Amino acid sequence: MSPGEGPVRFTLDEMAVIVEDLMRIADDLKSSGDEVNAYLLDLVVNRLLDRAFGGDSDGG
Amino acid sequence: MTASNGRWWRRTRDSWKPSRLVSSCPLCHTDIVSKQESSAEVDNVRQRLIEAEEEYQRARTDDYVTRLLRDSAIVDAHRAGLSSREISTLVGDIGQPNVVRARRRAVTRREVFPAGLLSPADAVRESGLGPREFIHAVREGRLIAVELPGGVRAFRVKDVRRTRNAS
Numbered sequence: 734m735s736p737g738e739g740p741v742r743f744t745l746d747e748m749a750v751i752v753e754d755l756m757r758i759a760d761d762l763k764s765s766g767d768e769v770n771a772y773l774l775d776l777v778v779n780r781l782l783d784r785a786f787g788g789d790s791d792g793g
Numbered sequence: 794m795t796a797s798n799g800r801w802w803r804r805t806r807d808s809w810k811p812s813r814l815v816s817s818c819p820l821c822h823t824d825i826v827s828k829q830e831s832s833a834e835v836d837n838v839r840q841r842l843i844e845a846e847e848e849y850q851r852a853r854t855d856d857y858v859t860r861l862l863r864d865s866a867i868v869d870a871h872r873a874g875l876s877s878r879e880i881s882t883l884v885g886d887i888g889q890p891n892v893v894r895a896r897r898r899a900v901t902r903r904e905v906f907p908a909g910l911l912s913p914a915d916a917v918r919e920s921g922l923g924p925r926e927f928i929h930a931v932r933e934g935r936l937i938a939v940e941l942p943g944g945v946r947a948f949r950v951k952d953v954r955r956t957r958n959a960s
Contacts, residue, residue, distance in 0.1 A: 749925035756914060756924070772862065775914045782913035783946055785928045786938060 916948035
């Protein structure tokens, strides 16, 4: 792995903000009938939350 | 199909509007509805399955997301009490054995959660907590996740509601 390819790390607070934004967008999409993209966003949120629960982020 | 090929992301909101049963599903609507004195919930599940099937037929079989959604709708239909035979009638290109396979495929897939359990995202919604508070509740052991096969984490509805009431 080159120096430019290191992992990106977020604090728990940053993860929470990202999750909150994604969930708000997903809820907006769902309410407008775009269930597919809302569903896809939820999949991303689930992955992020999984990481946050497991202590894979930096903490914070 | 994956999201990365851009197909779904090119879709506009208006392109994902499931049509109504009566207008576009001549195969099944009157017969099924008249034969079964279904509860509103079963009717609702049946309607979702029909709409998922219609979208699946529009996008065709190589579209992963529509297949995923249809499999999920098949699972819901099973849970609501629809028979494999009826489901096979509702979904055009799938025989009864394949209905069972689709159900198995869906229940073992990472993103489909058994009844009584919530995905992490839905658990956050149900809890009434913000994501930050929810994450801390899990990390501090105030809310226990259920480990599903494949390392998937889910949450019991009753646990999430208890957390909501306690907060």
